[in-house]
Amino acid sequence: MTPRFGLREAVGTLVLLALMVPGIVAHEPVFSDGSGLRAAGWGVGLGLAVAVAARTFAWRWWSTLAVTVLVYLGFGAVSALPDTAVAGVLPSVETVQLLVLQVVHSWKDLLTLVPPAGAFLGPAVLPYVTGLITGVLGGLAVVSGRWLLASLAPVALYLVGAAWSVPLTGAEPWWALAGTVAMLIWWALSSAWDRAESDPNPQHRARGEAEQRIRRRARTRTLTSAALVLTLSALLAVPLASVLVNAGERTVLRSYLAPPLSVQERATPLQQYRHLNAQLADEPLLRVTGLPEDARVRIATMDHYDGVQWGIAEPAEGEGFFQVGETLPEVPSDVPDGARQPVDVEVEQLRRVDGWLPSVGHPEQITLDDEATAAALFYDPTLQSLLTTAATDTEPHYHLQGWTEPQWSEGQLSGRSLGSAQLPEPEQVPSSLPALAAEITSAVSTPLEQARALEQYFHSTGYYANSTENPSRPGHAAERIARLIDAEQMIGDDEQYATAMALAARSLGMPARVVMGAYPDPDAATGADTITLHGRDLYVWVEIPFDGAGWVAFDPTPPRDQTPQTEIPEPRQVPRPQVLQPPEPPQEPPELPADLRDEENPDPLPPEQPLPWGLIAGISGFLLLLLLPLLGVPLYKVWRRRRRRQATGRLGVRHAWTEVTDYAVDVGIAVPRSATVLESAGVIDDAATGTEGAVTELARTVGRAEFSGTDADTDSGTDAEDPSRQAWELAERSYRGLQPAGWLARHRSRMSWRSLVRRRKERR
Secondary structure, three states, X not given: OOOOXXXXXXXHHHHHHHHHHHHHHHOOOOOOOOHHHHHHHHHHHHHXXXXXXXXXXXXXHHHHXXXXXXXXXXXXXXXXXXXXXXXXXXXOHHHHHHHHHHHXXXXXXXXXXXXXXXXXXXXXXXXXXXXXXXXXXXXXXXXXXXXXXXXXXXXXXXXXXXXXXXXXXXXXXXXXXXXXXXXXXXXXXXXXXXXXXXXXXXXXHOOOHHHHHHHHHHHHHHHHHHHHHHHHHHHHHHHHHHXXXXXXOOOOOHHHHOOOEOOOOOOOHHHXXXXXXXXXXXXXXXXXXXXXXXXXXXXXXXXXXXXXXXXXXOOOOOOOEEEOOOEOOOOOOOOOHHHOEEEEEEEEEOOOEOOEEOEEOXXXXXXXXXXXXXXXXXXXXXXXXXEEOOOOOOOOEEEEEEEEOOOOOHHHHOOOOEOOOOXXXXXXXXXXXXXXXXXXXOOOOOHHHXXXXXXXXXXXXXXXXXXXXXXOOOOOOXXXXXXXXXXXXXXXXXXXXXXXXXXXXXXXXXXXXXXEEEOOOOOOOXXXXXXXXXXXXXXXXXXXXXXXXXXXXXXXXXXXXXXXXXXXXXXXXOOOOOOOOOOOOOOOOOOOOHHHOOOOOOOOOOOOOOOOHHHHHHHHHHHHHXXXXXXXXXXXXXXXXXXXXXXXXXXXXXXXXXXXXXXXXXXXXXXXXXXXXXXXXXXHHHHOHHHOOHHHHXXXXXHHHHHOOOOOOOOOOOOOOOHHHHHHHHHHHXXXXXXXXXXXXXXXXXXXXXXXXXXXXXXX
16 A cells, blocks of 8 residues: 655645645735744644645545634634743633634634734634645645645735735845745646656656666656756845835735724814813823923814814825834834833823823834723824724823934924925915914024024914913814904914914925924923823914924923903093892703813723623534544444344355455455455455464354255254354454554554445445
């Protein structure tokens, strides 16, 4: 009998594993922490192991499927979901639940989450299940001799990894080229091997020196073909790689299927500025530990003005608020690394502002204490703004790490050109504002001088009022800004002055945006000390980008002690006769503002999702159904053997012979169905020398029982005279002689379906 897993199958499996390496690597860029490599690598290795076992034990397709599902569930914790594992290795109930659900959801999750996806629990199931499936299918194709078909497995693994990855280039084209070259060599090797094994010349099958010469020639042709393919592939790889590496970003599925969170209709914190800054001036809003010197806390950034209010513009392709984990995406910045000031702060938000989370600079890592807030966290790296959609009463507490721009001096900013930020054009700008901006900046020329001139004009000529001591209308619509700049005295607060300067800068061609945030008084403690920021510490400022300096802050709002000077004479009191006035009608109770009404908060936390016991039970039943053939075949054979041994006389002799022939078929001996009993016995004894003629002797016993003319079916009354007893003794000797040498081969014979199929065909 030929081995089921020989040298060629072993070499093909190792080569296929090498071809899978580029596909394994392709799954990693979207994770960036090694979890993609681990999940895909485990999946491929386990898939190839299942394919080798299926070939070795001659499993049927349903048995292979059952083992594959068991391997998927058994090794899912250590490969894709290590955070849910028991003792770091064993799968838990949560592991099984996630493995079942993420087979469906991981394909979508990996597209809708912002890389790196390693911070999320569940997306790693995609590379794991992809590697497992391609490993099983590719391995089965290899061990079956279909080498060309097996090459589709590494291609499929790489395509899935690239399509669900990020639009990056760099070293990945080299991995793809390496895989292509290796595949071409594999095709040449398999083709030469096929020719060497299937050469029709009978002299090539001769033994002795002629066979050795033919083998050496075949081996030489194989190596020559492989070397030629390798040389041609290398000559093509260098120019092709240079084209691919410089081709820019590639198109991936997330470019089409992962839209950002829509925040254009969402209320911005600027609409609450007057309420938070004036009416809640003494109320603590947030507590910050480790705030760097001169750093500012950003609550929200707004880059689009529609004539009524500041909002957030429609994002460009690939930009916007995307769901993130602990690691936040970063937009390339032209600020030198040496100038970046590190940020490592603890933030405790004492009052929520419509889901906007305060941040500092450019956050790169965030660790939230509240799981619900972390599960619904969104971040826009262009606006440097954090937002959560979680409806929870828990005040956010989190740890931020990243960097921020330094406090640039005038000398450092002097001579720099404007940055290349692209912002939408503002709408309904007051008609008098562009002329005012041109008049203010008529004596200066550089962008920095123009921005400073605008800042100084509003800062020095305006007056501060927020309706606590002096009247001042809130809002920043176009009509309010027109009244601000056209009045004899400019009176307003941060909301109006920041809007006026930003629109004036935009009229001069400078990209300007408005930021609402907070920062302490210069005398407040910073660094490692903890500071509490109140409503009075809220500010609104303008940011303009400069080349090599990032977004630079400008503060056009006048000092808060620079209040308007108004002298209104008190009216003279004229006595009037007292007249009894009728009683006033009852008045309706005043209606509170919308933001101060006591509304019944909905349940902030979604109801706890119960375990899908029905789904788990269904899958468990499906697994048991798949395992039934795997376990049922040996049990059925044991039951069949015991049932046959219960018969006596001629029927018992027949059953003994049937048991021997069935076992011979299961161990791989081709017993002809049309042959006589003695002919079949000769075939079995020739194939298995360990029987020592016991099968032939059993065949003669069958012949005597069938053709002796005696009534062998009657019970003789003693075991010694029962011909079936002698027949079963010969059957046991034959059984021991037919047993294969290795335990794997013995186990495979117990699992074999050959005898069952043979008997079914005979009954037809």
